[in-house]
Amino acid sequence: MTAPEKNSVRTRKPGIIDEIPKEIAVSLAEAGGLPWLSSLIPGESSLNEQVKIHKALADPLRLKILYLLAAQPLCVCVIKHCLRTADSRLSYHLGILKEAGLIESRHEKNWLIYSLTGAGNAVVERGETGSF
Numbered sequence: 001m002t003a004p005e006k007n008s009v010r011t012r013k014p015g016i017i018d019e020i021p022k023e024i025a026v027s028l029a030e031a032g033g034l035p036w037l038s039s040l041i042p043g044e045s046s047l048n049e050q051v052k053i054h055k056a057l058a059d060p061l062r063l064k065i066l067y068l069l070a071a072q073p074l075c076v077c078v079i080k081h082c083l084r085t086a087d088s089r090l091s092y093h094l095g096i097l098k099e100a101g102l103i104e105s106r107h108e109k110n111w112l113i114y115s116l117t118g119a120g121n122a123v124v125e126r127g128e129t130g131s132f
Helices: 022-031 033-039 044-056 060-071 076-083 087-099 118-128
Strands: 103-108 111-116
Touching: 022 033, 044 087, 060 076, 060 087, 060 103, 060 111, 060 118, 076 087, 076 111, 087 103, 111 118
Parallel strands: none
Antiparallel strands: 103 111
């Protein structure tokens, strides 16, 4: 039995560029190709920070807290009264917002005062203009 004859001409596997519309392939090539496009993806640590913020914004109660704090810094008792929620639930949600870097707290005598950070303020401003 003889071995099958090998074709001397290599056939090229189709790549992604061969499978997309020509208009997109041309504009992508002009911009720098797939390496350029891939370079636009932020690093893992940056993406993880963005995920934290988006998760923090994914709850209506946390958004309400941000809007309250946009008016002025507040103590927990005022936030609790406005939202009519239990201490443990409020504490949990404040912790998530703080971990995401959207709010900060400071002690003032026996009170814990919460306020927006620059990032929290930016989120509220974007939300008010409908550009989340």
